[in-house]
Amino acid sequence: MSPSASPASPRRPLTDSPTVHDQVYDAIRQALVTGRIAPGVGVSLRSLAAELGVSPMPVRDAVRRLVAERALAINPANKRLSVPSLTAARLEQLSQARLWIEPELAARAASQADAALIRALKAIDARLDAALAAGDVDGYMTANHAFHFAIYERAEAEVLLSMARALWLQIGPFMRVVFGRVGTVGLPADRHAEAMDALKTGDAEAARQAIAADLSDGMDKMRVAVGG
């Protein structure tokens, strides 16, 4: 694979406003969340760089960042990197962490919510339903992510928010497994309606419960998809 062999589609004006590093980071992040990089298989730094049309340097930086966020794993012996394998133990720990952090963020956001947030959430939820009806897995997952973090960002809790981001990044491959096996059907958005109601009335505890229930629903599905 020669470095000058793929200027076809990935050759983009990468040097716009953000740095190349950020673009590479987002690209790999997206590839991870959408499951384009299968867990277990090893990927090489140079191949990624060639695929993105940049030098290995920003790729290395992005990979280090993702490794620090536990979204990528690196074999100590090989030094080769791969996606962490999906084990029941990992899923259980990630679920437990999410079940504490994310309801907390929702509860904090309840006191900060306003009409604009509710409107934005309704719009996102509409996109989510549309993607669900169309069987658009990527669209559903994007909208679901947007819905949750539109809430969480209102909590004004930067530390917890960054932890939630890291958890979503790690649990992305699991989500892909869910939709790959059981499909997008059977994932009701009722919890989202409950969450929006709670935010509208500023009820922190109700928001906490709604998000906790939403997470539990999704994680139960992941559990059956992974564990058996």
Add this chain to the structure above:
Amino acid sequence: MSPSASPASPRRPLTDSPTVHDQVYDAIRQALVTGRIAPGVGVSLRSLAAELGVSPMPVRDAVRRLVAERALAINPANKRLSVPSLTAARLEQLSQARLWIEPELAARAASQADAALIRALKAIDARLDAALAAGDVDGYMTANHAFHFAIYERAEAEVLLSMARALWLQIGPFMRVVFGRVGTVGLPADRHAEAMDALKTGDAEAARQAIAADLSDGMDKMRVAVGG
């Protein structure tokens, strides 16, 4: 800054077994935890590299890693990096996260504890007391860190363990503030004894309570040091 130290020295004991990146990472990490880098002041990549006698490249990698772990912050405008400032909101969030994750790790470790662990903990606690008596702040903090993570590593929960590590890294500067103002006195190690007893008997709930109490003690002190 004196880059004439050894910018091009071909043979250094640095290239032993671990990589230069890891050494730089550990060096900056230690500097952060021990408070050698004061919060708010900006540090430069090249100055760090010159100080460590390496090229800016592994320093950049290490800094990216630390930024991803929220141990360092980077100004979006300046692009210059600094230690995150110590705010009450940050401390409160970090405390809340620790209060959930670390007792959980202790509880999980309770079922895995054996005599060897207890012996190791006793040795660490002895070093801790010695440092406390001698007024050795660095020694105390090192021993305290070792005590907690000797327990946590027994939990066999890699995800939660890495989260705990990141939290300690972020809360390090706060700890330095505590010892800079109120000194090392008045930090009883009784909770450590409680924790060891709980681990010895395999009592998960007692271990959880002991670690939670230990954290609460320390964080109360940080709270008064920062907020008041």
Add this chain to the structure above:
DNA sequence: GGACTTGCATTGTGATCGCAATTGCGGGCC
């Protein structure tokens, strides 16, 4: 005398080069 502007030094970023180590594979040997 004070504020603005212009010049230089410094910083972060990205690319290319060189090096050591590991992997994969082909040929030679038993």
Add this chain to the structure above:
DNA sequence: GGCCCGCAATTGCGATCACAATGCAAGTCC
């Protein structure tokens, strides 16, 4: 025919170079 050794390609790591942007400071003009 199977196993083992050795060579080549690939990979990651670190250094150096080059460039754009920012910070700082001295000089200049009002």
